[in-house]
Ligand code: ATP
């Protein structure tokens with residue numbers, strides 16, 4: 652199985668559990684367990700995400716999961732985790748995913764404390780390219796956070812987990828996601844659009860450089876207040892360049908229409924100066 656051949660050219664291919672050898676567990680989420688697996692015929696390595704139908708029924712996430720799978724199948728970008736296909740048996744749904752050897756970016760961040768400006772800029776540029784591609788396809792991710800960012804064998808960033816994403820041409824109005832990464836218009840439950848992902852890029856850029864998201868607080872209520880007031884503080888350590896702070900300041904803007912566009916992020920001096928190969 653290869654990203655551009657079988658799965659892509661033959662979307663009607665009927666997979667079953669017999670086509671795979673199952674290996675070690677890779678992780679566990681709210682609904683899914685993920686295992687390393689190998690397609691028997693081609694020996695192609697994948698990640699198999701297993702979701703119990705009982706859970707889907709219990710939490711009534713049937714529509715959300717279908718949407719996640721449809722959206723992810725149609726997104727073909729080097730910084731977006733591929734979903735090659737899916738199948739099910741009586742109890743379970745199996746998602747055949749691209750394997751991300753490097754695991755969670757979050758683990759890497761915790762291990763290192765914070766990233767260098769080069770590393771941070773490279774991740775932000777990868778994310779910006781992937782989000783520009785998503786927005787072109789009218790997909791807003793809305794749940795970009797370090798746990799949903801994976802790394803492949805070359806350390807390339809991959810956006811995973813499209814569980815909360817929406818395909819939309821109009822302003823959305825639903826509450827979802829983790830508070831720390833949410834834009835003011837989302838925590839205030841106002842209509843929102845693509846610019847929520849631009850806000851999140853500002854949050855991530857800050858977290859990559861300082862090791863913690865900017866509006867972290869003891870309680871959800873305090874985080875909420877800090878977000879809506881854009882209570883942004885740059886600590887003195889680590890020492891961060893003024894260009895990096897400039898980019899963050901231009902993304903964490905309350906008025907969503909005034910946030911830096913994805914195009915302008917790619918042209919920002921800090922990005923231009925620091926990006927390695929994506
Ligand atoms: P949640 O909704 O809580 O985020 P989930 O049920 O959507 O969880 P995932 O986030 O998709 O599950 O996967 C759980 C974990 O498994 C990930 O955080 C990651 O550590 C690991 N994992 C998932 N997909 C892959 C993959 N393709 N390659 C390597 N590891 C993976």
Ligand code: MG
Nearest residue numbers: 680798799812
């Ligand atoms: Mg997840």
